[in-house]
Amino acid sequence: MKQDYIIDIQHLSKSFGGVKVLDDVSFYVRRGEFVTLLGPSGCGKTTLLRQIAGFIAPDEGQILLEGRDISGIPPYQRPLNTVFQRYALFPHLDVYDNIAFGLKLQKVPEKEIEKRVKKMLKLVSMTDYEDRSVESLSGGQQQRVAIARALVNYPKVLLLDEPLAALDLKMRKDMQLEIKEIHREMGITFIYVTHDQEEALTLSDTIVVLNEGRIQQIGTPTDIYNEPCNSFVADFIGESTILNGTMIRDRRVEFMGHGFDCVDEGFGENVPVDVVVRPEDVYIMNRLEGAQFSGTVKSCIFKGVHYEMFVETDTGYELMVQDYNAFEPGSQVGLLIRPDDIQVMRKERTCNTIEGIMADETHVEMLGATFECLPQEGLAAGDKVRATVNFKDVELLDHQEDGTLAGEVHFLIYKGNHYHLTVLTDDGDRLWVDTNDIWDKGDLVGINIAPAGIKLEKCDE
């Protein structure tokens, strides 16, 4: 039922100074739904929210509100209200006048204003604060006033831009529950922006995971948690171990050097895949009989409710395990993973594929630099080529000037026995690298590729 979409976003794109902040984003929001836009900082979620609110005009695409394109409508005419990250309460007005601001502009009769403001204050548990100056309120109280100020206008959609980011942990948890309660009570559609995955899982009916301006996955909190569709989502939502694996056949997958039964089908036979194992889904026991594989406990930390342990498996992989019982470091343990706790994901890529041009017989120009390659037969200077480079053949160096190319570590995941890195070159190209060395996000690196690691084939126009 198309009519039931209160917000329908179609192919939205936005660039700032040549950088694509949002890239062809489409999703819809049902009436009364609590939708969360979730992603790390810089993923475009706030830009998306500000476009819905009307503060930024999209480059391409449409925002439909109840089927009507609102792209050209200024923010003050949109029947939406926003709760800002830093509240933006007017310091020259008291609590009452802050909340009444929108109603006074609409020339709502004074009596009606008073009734509605009082009702809102009650909703956010701030009765008797009417005459207080907003600067005398605590962060949590200011947040409540900001929510009341937005909701008092009965907007069709309430937009919330990381409203709890400035509060301390305890306060944040309390406010989460209250926001959920307010949503239930008012029945208004909420679009909520956050980088906190736990907050998103707690609050939302639907989560939209964003990274680098693109939607990664849309689903319910349980869908997103249990069946992440790629390694970014798996890594970003909750704790997880992501491992390289091979889909042997339907319902049978191999990883960490062992074969496991699983519930996934339709990948084909002997296809490389990514496997996600949540640490709470690994069964750990003192005996070896009945276990699928064994390992040695490396560390054990008490985390409040459970213990978090790192286990080195018999095949040399490191696995994170959570259990209510503690196992002494050094002890031998048996491990088991049930078929429906194994999440198999198609690999986005299995090697780097790069377009280039032959410079001469032993050199190829690609990624904005010249790389030496093995002597090539049948390729002449000027030929367009496609180079494939295995992840492990890309070498990272401490000093940018030592590399043929310079770049920055952009994203990394630990895959049990090695790291898988995304490196952004200075020209903005991406290279994926497998390495045993430890790098951090943001590290500046030099990049080299050994001549033997570059496989070239002529590419047709």
Added chain:
Amino acid sequence: MSKRSSWSIPYFIFMVVFVVLPLILIVMYAFQDGSGHFTLANVTRFFSDKDSLSTFALSIEVALENTLLCILLGYPAAWILANKDLNRSAVTVMLFIMPMWINALMRTLATAELFNVMGFTLGKGTLLFGMVYDYIPFMIYPIYNTLQKMDASYAEAAQDLGATPWQVFWKVTVPLSKPGIMSGVLMVFMPTVSTFAISEFLTNNKIKLFGTIIQENINSSMWNYGAALALIMLIIIGLSSFLGGNEQAEAEGGLI
């Protein structure tokens, strides 16, 4: 006395010699007659002298007019300068402030010459022009400062709640820039009450302001009456800055 606090001694001496002593002298002279006896005659003379009173009234009127003109012309200028869509360069800000680099007397003399060349009759119009020209940077700068530091999310929040750009300006921007306006008012109003050079040059002394009479009295060696007038002016400026200063203390000051 600790080592650090001894650093303040030169400033202390400076204050005593150039601020406190002259103030005491002004008070002493104001309440003495020519031969050094205590008297209230100087003060009562001011309040019974029609000329002095009307000059005083005129000075306040001119100062108010000047202040009002400075706000009317300066606020939009400051708003444009602080608006990132309209002005991205610090150079334009500097151009507005630059006249302050040149001595006010010189600028006033030059303005007077220009009016002469162009054949304007010197009078109240030229006087106000000169005053606005001299003092408007003092209005623009503090307002610009508060506007520039103002969080853009206030205006966005107001728009979000349904305020048109015009309503955003009157209901949010102007009230929030009040500290800047108050600073500007003090910095323009106070010196214009006591100015005499501008009225001398730009009206050929046709219009006399309060500062002019003080200067004339002192110049013709009527120190006691001059001191009494200076004291009265000081009290008025003190009162007005006290009232303004209280407002400022509430919301952070806008100056600098």
